[in-house]
Amino acid sequence: MTGGGAVGSGGTVAFGGDVATYYAAYRRGYPEALLDRVGAALGLSAVDGTVLDLGCGTGQLALPMAHRARAVIGMDPEPAMLRLAAEAGARQGLANVTWVLGADRDVPALGALLDGPRPLAATVIGTALHWMRPAELFPVLRALTRPGGGVAVLSGGAPLWLHGTDWSRALRAFLEDHFGRELRATCGTDDADLARYRREFADAGFASATLLEHAYEDLLTFDRLVGGLWSAFPPDALPAPGDRPAFAARLRAALPPGDRFAEPVRVTALVATVGPAER
Template sequence: MTVGVGFSGEVAEYYAKYRRGYPPPVIEALRAGFALTADDIVLDLGCGTGQLAVPLASQVRSVIGMDPEPDMLRLAGETAAGQDVRNVTWVLGADSDVPALGALLGPGSLAMTVIGQALHWMRHEELFRTLAPLFRPGGGVAVVANGTPLWQQDCAWSYALRACLEEHFGRRLEATCGTAAHDRRRYAEALRAAGFTDVRETVIDYSDELSVDEIIGGVCSAIPADKLPGQEDRPAFAERIHRSLPSGPYPESVHVSVLMGRVA
Protein backbone atom coordinates (compact mmCIF):
# COMPACT_ATOMS: atom_id res chain seq x y z
CA MET A 1 0.00 0.00 0.00
CA THR A 2 1.51 3.32 -1.02
CA VAL A 3 0.61 6.95 -0.47
CA GLY A 4 -2.04 7.95 -2.99
CA VAL A 5 -3.85 4.80 -4.14
CA GLY A 6 -6.50 6.64 -6.17
CA PHE A 7 -9.22 7.29 -3.60
CA SER A 8 -8.82 11.04 -3.62
CA GLY A 9 -10.78 14.12 -4.62
CA GLU A 10 -14.42 13.44 -5.37
CA VAL A 11 -14.04 9.74 -4.57
CA ALA A 12 -13.10 10.69 -1.01
CA GLU A 13 -16.14 12.99 -0.87
CA TYR A 14 -18.39 10.10 -1.90
CA TYR A 15 -16.64 7.89 0.65
CA ALA A 16 -17.31 10.34 3.50
CA LYS A 17 -20.98 10.75 2.55
CA TYR A 18 -22.03 7.27 1.46
CA ARG A 19 -19.78 4.60 2.98
CA ARG A 20 -21.39 2.53 5.71
CA GLY A 21 -20.54 3.52 9.23
CA TYR A 22 -20.18 1.00 12.05
CA PRO A 23 -23.06 0.34 14.43
CA PRO A 24 -22.44 0.66 18.20
CA PRO A 25 -22.16 -3.13 18.73
CA VAL A 26 -19.01 -3.12 16.58
CA ILE A 27 -17.39 -0.44 18.74
CA GLU A 28 -18.44 -2.36 21.86
CA ALA A 29 -16.95 -5.60 20.47
CA LEU A 30 -13.63 -3.82 19.93
CA ARG A 31 -13.70 -2.23 23.38
CA ALA A 32 -14.49 -5.50 25.11
CA GLY A 33 -12.18 -7.62 22.95
CA PHE A 34 -9.09 -5.69 24.00
CA ALA A 35 -10.36 -4.34 27.34
CA LEU A 36 -9.80 -0.78 26.13
CA THR A 37 -9.42 1.89 28.81
CA ALA A 38 -9.09 5.66 29.04
CA ASP A 39 -5.30 5.21 29.17
CA ASP A 40 -4.99 3.38 25.85
CA ILE A 41 -3.73 4.39 22.41
CA VAL A 42 -5.31 2.87 19.28
CA LEU A 43 -4.06 2.89 15.69
CA ASP A 44 -6.69 2.91 12.93
CA LEU A 45 -4.68 1.87 9.88
CA GLY A 46 -6.28 2.73 6.54
CA CYS A 47 -8.69 4.94 8.46
CA GLY A 48 -10.41 6.46 5.42
CA THR A 49 -12.70 9.29 6.45
CA GLY A 50 -12.82 8.24 10.10
CA GLN A 51 -15.75 5.82 10.27
CA LEU A 52 -13.97 3.82 13.00
CA ALA A 53 -11.45 6.32 14.38
CA VAL A 54 -14.04 8.91 15.40
CA PRO A 55 -16.38 6.65 17.42
CA LEU A 56 -13.41 4.80 18.95
CA ALA A 57 -12.00 8.07 20.28
CA SER A 58 -14.55 8.13 23.13
CA GLN A 59 -13.24 4.77 24.38
CA VAL A 60 -9.52 5.57 24.74
CA ARG A 61 -6.97 8.26 25.51
CA SER A 62 -6.06 8.81 21.87
CA VAL A 63 -6.46 7.41 18.37
CA ILE A 64 -3.96 7.63 15.52
CA GLY A 65 -5.82 7.66 12.21
CA MET A 66 -3.41 6.73 9.41
CA ASP A 67 -4.24 6.69 5.70
CA PRO A 68 -2.30 7.12 2.43
CA GLU A 69 -4.81 9.60 0.93
CA PRO A 70 -4.57 13.26 2.04
CA ASP A 71 -8.18 13.93 1.02
CA MET A 72 -9.41 11.07 3.19
CA LEU A 73 -7.57 12.53 6.17
CA ARG A 74 -8.88 16.03 5.48
CA LEU A 75 -12.46 14.80 5.49
CA ALA A 76 -11.84 12.63 8.56
CA GLY A 77 -10.52 15.70 10.36
CA GLU A 78 -13.62 17.67 9.37
CA THR A 79 -15.87 14.89 10.70
CA ALA A 80 -13.97 14.78 13.99
CA ALA A 81 -14.11 18.56 14.36
CA GLY A 82 -17.84 18.56 13.61
CA GLN A 83 -18.37 16.11 16.48
CA ASP A 84 -15.93 17.96 18.78
CA VAL A 85 -13.62 14.92 18.88
CA ARG A 86 -10.18 16.25 19.81
CA ASN A 87 -8.13 13.17 20.67
CA VAL A 88 -7.47 11.81 17.16
CA THR A 89 -4.18 12.52 15.38
CA TRP A 90 -4.37 12.17 11.59
CA VAL A 91 -1.18 10.82 9.99
CA LEU A 92 -0.41 10.44 6.28
CA GLY A 93 1.00 6.97 5.75
CA ALA A 94 0.47 3.35 4.78
CA ASP A 95 1.25 -0.08 6.17
CA SER A 96 4.82 0.33 4.90
CA ASP A 97 5.18 3.28 7.31
CA VAL A 98 4.23 1.28 10.42
CA PRO A 99 7.90 0.46 11.26
CA ALA A 100 8.69 4.19 11.44
CA LEU A 101 5.59 4.84 13.53
CA GLY A 102 6.54 1.96 15.81
CA ALA A 103 10.01 3.42 16.31
CA LEU A 104 8.38 6.66 17.50
CA LEU A 105 5.84 4.99 19.79
CA GLY A 106 8.02 2.20 21.19
CA PRO A 107 7.23 -1.39 22.22
CA GLY A 108 4.05 -2.00 24.21
CA SER A 109 2.58 1.38 23.37
CA LEU A 110 -0.59 0.35 21.51
CA ALA A 111 -3.71 -1.34 22.82
CA MET A 112 -5.11 -2.14 19.40
CA THR A 113 -4.60 -1.67 15.69
CA VAL A 114 -7.90 -1.77 13.84
CA ILE A 115 -8.04 -2.20 10.07
CA GLY A 116 -11.49 -1.60 8.62
CA GLN A 117 -12.16 -2.87 5.09
CA ALA A 118 -8.61 -1.96 4.02
CA LEU A 119 -6.38 -4.98 4.63
CA HIS A 120 -6.72 -6.18 1.03
CA TRP A 121 -4.54 -3.19 0.05
CA MET A 122 -1.77 -4.18 2.47
CA ARG A 123 0.97 -6.79 2.85
CA HIS A 124 -0.84 -8.34 5.78
CA GLU A 125 1.66 -11.04 6.76
CA GLU A 126 4.53 -8.58 7.03
CA LEU A 127 2.27 -6.04 8.72
CA PHE A 128 1.15 -8.44 11.45
CA ARG A 129 4.76 -9.35 12.27
CA THR A 130 5.70 -5.66 12.46
CA LEU A 131 2.77 -4.78 14.70
CA ALA A 132 3.14 -7.60 17.23
CA PRO A 133 5.85 -5.98 19.44
CA LEU A 134 3.96 -2.69 19.61
CA PHE A 135 1.06 -3.98 21.74
CA ARG A 136 0.63 -3.94 25.47
CA PRO A 137 -0.32 -7.26 27.10
CA GLY A 138 -3.78 -8.26 25.92
CA GLY A 139 -3.64 -5.88 22.98
CA GLY A 140 -3.65 -6.83 19.36
CA VAL A 141 -5.09 -6.55 15.87
CA ALA A 142 -8.72 -6.29 14.78
CA VAL A 143 -9.54 -6.79 11.10
CA VAL A 144 -13.05 -5.52 10.40
CA ALA A 145 -14.98 -6.43 7.24
CA ASN A 146 -17.97 -4.11 6.98
CA GLY A 147 -20.33 -6.13 4.83
CA THR A 148 -20.26 -7.43 1.27
CA PRO A 149 -19.75 -4.87 -1.54
CA LEU A 150 -23.02 -3.49 -2.92
CA TRP A 151 -22.59 -5.30 -6.25
CA GLN A 152 -21.84 -8.73 -4.73
CA GLN A 153 -24.85 -9.34 -2.53
CA ASP A 154 -27.30 -12.19 -2.91
CA CYS A 155 -30.40 -10.26 -3.99
CA ALA A 156 -32.07 -9.11 -7.19
CA TRP A 157 -31.04 -5.45 -7.04
CA SER A 158 -27.38 -6.39 -6.43
CA TYR A 159 -27.39 -8.83 -9.37
CA ALA A 160 -28.72 -6.05 -11.60
CA LEU A 161 -26.17 -3.58 -10.28
CA ARG A 162 -23.28 -5.98 -10.91
CA ALA A 163 -24.43 -6.65 -14.47
CA CYS A 164 -24.66 -2.91 -15.13
CA LEU A 165 -21.18 -2.21 -13.75
CA GLU A 166 -19.59 -5.15 -15.55
CA GLU A 167 -21.04 -3.93 -18.82
CA HIS A 168 -19.87 -0.38 -18.13
CA PHE A 169 -16.30 -1.34 -17.17
CA GLY A 170 -16.03 -4.26 -19.59
CA ARG A 171 -14.82 -6.82 -17.06
CA ARG A 172 -16.04 -9.19 -14.35
CA LEU A 173 -16.20 -7.77 -10.83
CA GLU A 174 -14.87 -10.52 -8.60
CA ALA A 175 -12.79 -8.82 -5.89
CA THR A 176 -14.23 -9.44 -2.42
CA CYS A 177 -12.41 -6.55 -0.69
CA GLY A 178 -11.49 -8.93 2.13
CA THR A 179 -15.08 -9.81 3.02
CA ALA A 180 -15.26 -13.43 1.82
CA ALA A 181 -14.92 -16.40 4.18
CA HIS A 182 -11.67 -17.51 2.54
CA ASP A 183 -10.20 -14.03 3.13
CA ARG A 184 -11.05 -14.23 6.83
CA ARG A 185 -9.45 -17.68 7.13
CA ARG A 186 -6.32 -16.43 5.39
CA TYR A 187 -6.04 -13.44 7.72
CA ALA A 188 -6.64 -15.63 10.79
CA GLU A 189 -3.86 -18.00 9.73
CA ALA A 190 -1.50 -15.06 9.20
CA LEU A 191 -2.30 -13.68 12.67
CA ARG A 192 -1.44 -17.03 14.26
CA ALA A 193 1.75 -17.31 12.21
CA ALA A 194 2.79 -13.85 13.47
CA GLY A 195 2.44 -15.00 17.09
CA PHE A 196 -1.05 -13.75 17.95
CA THR A 197 -3.17 -15.95 20.21
CA ASP A 198 -6.89 -16.37 20.91
CA VAL A 199 -7.62 -15.57 17.26
CA ARG A 200 -11.39 -15.49 16.87
CA GLU A 201 -14.18 -13.82 14.96
CA THR A 202 -17.15 -11.86 16.26
CA VAL A 203 -20.04 -11.28 13.87
CA ILE A 204 -22.58 -8.47 14.04
CA ASP A 205 -25.54 -8.65 11.66
CA TYR A 206 -28.02 -5.89 10.95
CA SER A 207 -30.44 -4.85 8.22
CA ASP A 208 -30.72 -1.60 6.33
CA GLU A 209 -32.66 -0.19 3.40
CA LEU A 210 -30.82 1.82 0.76
CA SER A 211 -32.02 4.60 -1.49
CA VAL A 212 -31.01 4.82 -5.15
CA ASP A 213 -28.74 7.77 -4.27
CA GLU A 214 -27.02 5.68 -1.59
CA ILE A 215 -26.41 2.84 -4.04
CA ILE A 216 -24.99 5.20 -6.66
CA GLY A 217 -22.92 7.08 -4.07
CA GLY A 218 -21.62 3.82 -2.61
CA VAL A 219 -20.52 2.69 -6.07
CA CYS A 220 -18.77 6.00 -6.76
CA SER A 221 -16.96 5.76 -3.40
CA ALA A 222 -15.34 2.51 -4.57
CA ILE A 223 -14.12 3.65 -8.00
CA PRO A 224 -10.51 4.94 -8.16
CA ALA A 225 -10.34 8.60 -9.13
CA ASP A 226 -8.88 7.88 -12.57
CA LYS A 227 -11.79 5.52 -13.38
CA LEU A 228 -14.61 7.67 -11.99
CA PRO A 229 -16.70 9.17 -14.81
CA GLY A 230 -16.04 12.89 -15.21
CA GLN A 231 -18.47 15.53 -14.01
CA GLU A 232 -20.05 15.84 -17.46
CA ASP A 233 -20.55 12.07 -17.76
CA ARG A 234 -21.61 11.32 -14.21
CA PRO A 235 -25.34 12.11 -14.54
CA ALA A 236 -25.56 9.61 -17.41
CA PHE A 237 -23.60 7.04 -15.34
CA ALA A 238 -25.98 7.54 -12.40
CA GLU A 239 -29.01 7.28 -14.67
CA ARG A 240 -27.63 4.09 -16.19
CA ILE A 241 -27.35 2.53 -12.74
CA HIS A 242 -30.80 3.77 -11.76
CA ARG A 243 -32.41 2.31 -14.88
CA SER A 244 -30.69 -1.05 -14.31
CA LEU A 245 -32.19 -1.48 -10.85
CA PRO A 246 -35.54 -3.14 -10.26
CA SER A 247 -38.23 -1.17 -8.45
CA GLY A 248 -37.41 -0.53 -4.79
CA PRO A 249 -37.19 -0.95 -1.90
CA TYR A 250 -33.52 -2.01 -1.74
CA PRO A 251 -33.01 -3.98 1.48
CA GLU A 252 -29.50 -4.87 2.58
CA SER A 253 -28.36 -7.46 5.10
CA VAL A 254 -25.00 -6.32 6.48
CA HIS A 255 -22.67 -8.95 7.94
CA VAL A 256 -19.88 -7.27 9.95
CA SER A 257 -16.95 -9.52 10.82
CA VAL A 258 -14.52 -8.50 13.56
CA LEU A 259 -11.48 -10.81 13.47
CA MET A 260 -9.26 -10.34 16.54
CA GLY A 261 -5.86 -11.66 17.54
CA ARG A 262 -4.10 -10.80 20.82
CA VAL A 263 -0.62 -10.86 22.30
CA ALA A 264 0.05 -12.42 25.68
Protein backbone atom coordinates (compact mmCIF):
# COMPACT_ATOMS: atom_id res chain seq x y z
CA MET A 1 0.00 0.00 0.00
CA THR A 2 2.50 2.57 1.10
CA GLY A 3 5.09 3.57 -1.44
CA GLY A 4 8.24 3.63 0.64
CA GLY A 5 10.47 1.10 2.33
CA ALA A 6 10.58 -0.11 5.87
CA VAL A 7 9.49 2.32 8.58
CA GLY A 8 11.71 2.49 11.65
CA SER A 9 14.24 0.02 10.28
CA GLY A 10 17.27 2.24 10.86
CA GLY A 11 18.53 1.26 7.40
CA THR A 12 18.46 -2.51 7.91
CA VAL A 13 17.02 -4.40 4.97
CA ALA A 14 14.18 -6.53 6.23
CA PHE A 15 11.18 -7.88 4.38
CA GLY A 16 10.88 -11.40 5.75
CA GLY A 17 8.26 -13.38 7.67
CA ASP A 18 4.79 -11.87 8.06
CA VAL A 19 6.02 -8.61 6.52
CA ALA A 20 6.34 -10.41 3.17
CA THR A 21 2.80 -11.76 3.57
CA TYR A 22 1.45 -8.25 4.27
CA TYR A 23 3.50 -6.98 1.33
CA ALA A 24 1.96 -9.48 -1.07
CA ALA A 25 -1.55 -8.83 0.22
CA TYR A 26 -1.56 -5.05 0.62
CA ARG A 27 1.05 -3.37 -1.59
CA ARG A 28 -0.59 -1.99 -4.65
CA GLY A 29 0.93 -2.53 -8.07
CA TYR A 30 1.72 0.12 -10.66
CA PRO A 31 -0.86 1.60 -13.08
CA GLU A 32 -0.99 -0.38 -16.33
CA ALA A 33 -1.10 2.88 -18.34
CA LEU A 34 2.20 3.99 -16.81
CA LEU A 35 3.78 0.58 -17.41
CA ASP A 36 2.73 0.83 -21.07
CA ARG A 37 4.56 4.15 -21.31
CA VAL A 38 7.62 2.66 -19.58
CA GLY A 39 7.57 -0.28 -22.00
CA ALA A 40 7.36 2.04 -25.00
CA ALA A 41 10.19 4.26 -23.70
CA LEU A 42 12.38 1.16 -23.29
CA GLY A 43 11.49 -0.29 -26.69
CA LEU A 44 9.93 -3.40 -25.14
CA SER A 45 7.73 -5.88 -26.92
CA ALA A 46 6.05 -9.07 -25.75
CA VAL A 47 7.96 -11.17 -28.27
CA ASP A 48 11.57 -10.26 -27.61
CA GLY A 49 14.00 -9.19 -24.94
CA THR A 50 14.78 -10.01 -21.33
CA VAL A 51 13.79 -7.65 -18.51
CA LEU A 52 15.43 -7.75 -15.09
CA ASP A 53 13.25 -6.66 -12.15
CA LEU A 54 15.80 -5.91 -9.42
CA GLY A 55 14.37 -5.83 -5.89
CA CYS A 56 11.26 -7.52 -7.26
CA GLY A 57 9.64 -8.06 -3.86
CA THR A 58 6.44 -10.06 -4.27
CA GLY A 59 6.29 -9.34 -8.00
CA GLN A 60 4.54 -5.94 -8.26
CA LEU A 61 6.55 -5.16 -11.42
CA ALA A 62 7.92 -8.52 -12.58
CA LEU A 63 4.44 -9.97 -13.10
CA PRO A 64 2.99 -7.17 -15.29
CA MET A 65 6.32 -6.90 -17.15
CA ALA A 66 5.98 -10.58 -18.10
CA HIS A 67 3.31 -9.43 -20.60
CA ARG A 68 5.67 -6.83 -22.04
CA ALA A 69 8.83 -8.91 -22.69
CA ARG A 70 9.84 -12.34 -23.89
CA ALA A 71 11.37 -13.19 -20.51
CA VAL A 72 11.61 -11.60 -17.07
CA ILE A 73 14.11 -12.22 -14.28
CA GLY A 74 12.75 -11.31 -10.84
CA MET A 75 15.68 -10.86 -8.45
CA ASP A 76 15.50 -10.14 -4.71
CA PRO A 77 17.68 -10.93 -1.67
CA GLU A 78 14.71 -11.81 0.58
CA PRO A 79 13.62 -15.46 0.16
CA ALA A 80 10.14 -14.89 1.64
CA MET A 81 9.41 -12.12 -0.87
CA LEU A 82 10.72 -14.21 -3.74
CA ARG A 83 8.64 -17.26 -2.72
CA LEU A 84 5.41 -15.22 -2.66
CA ALA A 85 6.31 -13.64 -6.01
CA ALA A 86 6.84 -17.08 -7.53
CA GLU A 87 3.51 -18.29 -6.11
CA ALA A 88 1.70 -15.28 -7.59
CA GLY A 89 3.37 -15.90 -10.96
CA ALA A 90 2.29 -19.56 -10.89
CA ARG A 91 -1.30 -18.55 -10.01
CA GLN A 92 -1.28 -16.28 -13.05
CA GLY A 93 0.07 -19.11 -15.23
CA LEU A 94 3.15 -17.13 -16.23
CA ALA A 95 5.81 -19.33 -17.81
CA ASN A 96 8.36 -16.67 -18.73
CA VAL A 97 9.54 -15.43 -15.31
CA THR A 98 12.63 -16.80 -13.54
CA TRP A 99 13.06 -16.00 -9.85
CA VAL A 100 16.62 -15.44 -8.63
CA LEU A 101 17.82 -14.89 -5.08
CA GLY A 102 20.25 -11.98 -5.18
CA ALA A 103 20.92 -8.32 -4.56
CA ASP A 104 22.33 -5.41 -6.59
CA ARG A 105 25.89 -6.59 -5.89
CA ASP A 106 25.04 -9.89 -7.63
CA VAL A 107 24.12 -8.28 -10.97
CA PRO A 108 27.64 -8.73 -12.46
CA ALA A 109 27.38 -12.49 -11.83
CA LEU A 110 23.91 -12.53 -13.39
CA GLY A 111 25.37 -10.77 -16.42
CA ALA A 112 28.06 -13.44 -16.70
CA LEU A 113 25.35 -16.09 -16.65
CA LEU A 114 23.32 -14.52 -19.45
CA ASP A 115 24.54 -15.27 -22.94
CA GLY A 116 25.85 -12.78 -25.46
CA PRO A 117 26.81 -9.11 -25.31
CA ARG A 118 24.26 -6.72 -23.80
CA PRO A 119 21.78 -9.46 -22.91
CA LEU A 120 19.19 -7.22 -21.18
CA ALA A 121 16.49 -5.26 -22.97
CA ALA A 122 15.80 -3.37 -19.75
CA THR A 123 15.94 -3.33 -15.99
CA VAL A 124 13.08 -2.13 -13.79
CA ILE A 125 13.57 -1.22 -10.14
CA GLY A 126 10.38 -0.57 -8.16
CA THR A 127 10.55 1.21 -4.79
CA ALA A 128 13.84 -0.52 -4.07
CA LEU A 129 16.71 1.61 -5.34
CA HIS A 130 17.10 3.28 -1.95
CA TRP A 131 18.40 -0.09 -0.67
CA MET A 132 21.06 -0.27 -3.41
CA ARG A 133 24.25 1.50 -4.48
CA PRO A 134 23.32 3.22 -7.77
CA ALA A 135 26.81 4.62 -8.42
CA GLU A 136 28.13 1.06 -8.65
CA LEU A 137 25.01 -0.55 -10.10
CA PHE A 138 24.17 1.83 -12.97
CA PRO A 139 27.45 1.36 -14.94
CA VAL A 140 27.05 -2.42 -14.66
CA LEU A 141 23.46 -2.22 -15.92
CA ARG A 142 24.42 0.09 -18.78
CA ALA A 143 27.06 -2.38 -19.95
CA LEU A 144 24.50 -5.22 -19.90
CA THR A 145 21.71 -3.36 -21.73
CA ARG A 146 21.08 -3.34 -25.46
CA PRO A 147 21.01 0.00 -27.38
CA GLY A 148 17.59 1.65 -27.13
CA GLY A 149 16.87 -0.24 -23.91
CA GLY A 150 17.52 1.10 -20.44
CA VAL A 151 16.66 1.25 -16.78
CA ALA A 152 13.38 2.41 -15.24
CA VAL A 153 13.30 3.42 -11.59
CA LEU A 154 9.72 3.38 -10.34
CA SER A 155 8.20 4.66 -7.13
CA GLY A 156 4.68 3.98 -5.92
CA GLY A 157 4.53 7.29 -4.08
CA ALA A 158 5.48 8.69 -0.70
CA PRO A 159 5.22 6.54 2.43
CA LEU A 160 1.74 6.54 4.02
CA TRP A 161 2.97 8.61 6.97
CA LEU A 162 4.48 11.40 4.85
CA HIS A 163 1.44 12.74 3.00
CA GLY A 164 0.11 16.25 3.64
CA THR A 165 -3.28 15.04 4.88
CA ASP A 166 -4.67 15.15 8.42
CA TRP A 167 -4.82 11.36 8.74
CA SER A 168 -1.26 10.98 7.43
CA ARG A 169 0.06 13.57 9.90
CA ALA A 170 -1.77 11.75 12.71
CA LEU A 171 -0.30 8.45 11.50
CA ARG A 172 3.21 9.92 11.51
CA ALA A 173 2.77 11.25 15.05
CA PHE A 174 1.49 7.84 16.18
CA LEU A 175 4.45 6.03 14.57
CA GLU A 176 7.03 8.50 15.85
CA ASP A 177 5.66 7.94 19.34
CA HIS A 178 5.72 4.16 18.76
CA PHE A 179 9.30 4.07 17.45
CA GLY A 180 10.57 6.90 19.66
CA ARG A 181 12.16 8.87 16.83
CA GLU A 182 11.41 11.14 13.89
CA LEU A 183 10.41 9.50 10.60
CA ARG A 184 11.74 11.54 7.72
CA ALA A 185 13.13 9.06 5.19
CA THR A 186 11.36 9.46 1.85
CA CYS A 187 12.64 6.08 0.60
CA GLY A 188 13.53 7.28 -2.89
CA THR A 189 10.17 8.93 -3.58
CA ASP A 190 10.73 12.70 -3.53
CA ASP A 191 12.10 15.17 -6.06
CA ALA A 192 15.54 15.37 -4.42
CA ASP A 193 15.89 11.57 -4.71
CA LEU A 194 14.87 11.73 -8.38
CA ALA A 195 17.39 14.51 -9.07
CA ARG A 196 20.13 12.41 -7.47
CA TYR A 197 19.19 9.33 -9.53
CA ARG A 198 19.21 11.51 -12.68
CA ARG A 199 22.78 12.64 -11.91
CA GLU A 200 23.86 9.05 -11.22
CA PHE A 201 22.38 7.91 -14.55
CA ALA A 202 24.29 10.70 -16.35
CA ASP A 203 27.52 9.81 -14.52
CA ALA A 204 27.08 6.19 -15.60
CA GLY A 205 26.83 7.24 -19.25
CA PHE A 206 23.12 6.78 -19.92
CA ALA A 207 21.98 8.83 -22.93
CA SER A 208 18.90 10.44 -21.40
CA ALA A 209 16.57 10.23 -18.43
CA THR A 210 12.87 11.00 -18.77
CA LEU A 211 10.39 11.29 -15.92
CA LEU A 212 6.96 9.72 -16.47
CA GLU A 213 4.26 10.37 -13.88
CA HIS A 214 0.78 9.13 -13.00
CA ALA A 215 -1.10 10.77 -10.13
CA TYR A 216 -4.40 9.66 -8.63
CA GLU A 217 -6.23 9.38 -5.33
CA ASP A 218 -6.79 6.05 -3.61
CA LEU A 219 -9.51 5.70 -0.98
CA LEU A 220 -8.15 3.35 1.69
CA THR A 221 -10.23 1.43 4.17
CA PHE A 222 -8.70 1.27 7.64
CA ASP A 223 -7.92 -2.41 6.99
CA ARG A 224 -5.90 -1.54 3.87
CA LEU A 225 -4.17 1.26 5.73
CA VAL A 226 -3.05 -1.02 8.56
CA GLY A 227 -2.08 -3.85 6.20
CA GLY A 228 -0.04 -1.43 4.10
CA LEU A 229 1.59 -0.08 7.21
CA TRP A 230 2.60 -3.53 8.46
CA SER A 231 4.06 -4.33 5.05
CA ALA A 232 6.51 -1.49 5.78
CA PHE A 233 7.49 -2.65 9.28
CA PRO A 234 10.80 -4.43 9.85
CA PRO A 235 9.88 -8.00 10.89
CA ASP A 236 11.40 -7.57 14.36
CA ALA A 237 9.27 -4.46 14.98
CA LEU A 238 6.00 -6.03 13.86
CA PRO A 239 3.71 -6.53 16.87
CA ALA A 240 3.23 -10.21 17.79
CA PRO A 241 0.14 -11.64 16.05
CA GLY A 242 -1.84 -11.56 19.32
CA ASP A 243 -0.95 -7.88 19.89
CA ARG A 244 -1.92 -6.68 16.42
CA PRO A 245 -5.63 -6.08 17.16
CA ALA A 246 -4.72 -3.84 20.14
CA PHE A 247 -2.14 -1.96 18.03
CA ALA A 248 -4.75 -1.46 15.29
CA ALA A 249 -7.31 -0.23 17.83
CA ARG A 250 -4.86 2.31 19.27
CA LEU A 251 -4.00 3.51 15.76
CA ARG A 252 -7.69 3.77 14.83
CA ALA A 253 -8.30 5.94 17.87
CA ALA A 254 -5.35 8.18 16.93
CA LEU A 255 -6.65 8.85 13.38
CA PRO A 256 -9.42 11.27 12.44
CA PRO A 257 -12.94 9.79 12.29
CA GLY A 258 -14.28 8.36 9.02
CA ASP A 259 -14.12 5.02 7.26
CA ARG A 260 -12.06 6.09 4.24
CA PHE A 261 -8.62 7.69 4.06
CA ALA A 262 -7.89 9.54 0.82
CA GLU A 263 -4.29 8.88 -0.22
CA PRO A 264 -2.74 11.12 -2.88
CA VAL A 265 -0.62 8.70 -4.92
CA ARG A 266 2.10 10.05 -7.20
CA VAL A 267 3.64 7.20 -9.16
CA THR A 268 6.87 8.08 -10.95
CA ALA A 269 9.09 6.27 -13.44
CA LEU A 270 12.50 7.72 -14.23
CA VAL A 271 13.47 6.04 -17.49
CA ALA A 272 17.13 6.20 -18.56
CA THR A 273 18.08 4.86 -21.96
CA VAL A 274 21.22 3.47 -23.55
CA GLY A 275 22.07 5.48 -26.66
CA PRO A 276 22.32 4.11 -30.22
CA ALA A 277 25.93 5.33 -30.45
CA GLU A 278 26.89 2.33 -28.34
CA ARG A 279 25.62 -0.09 -30.93
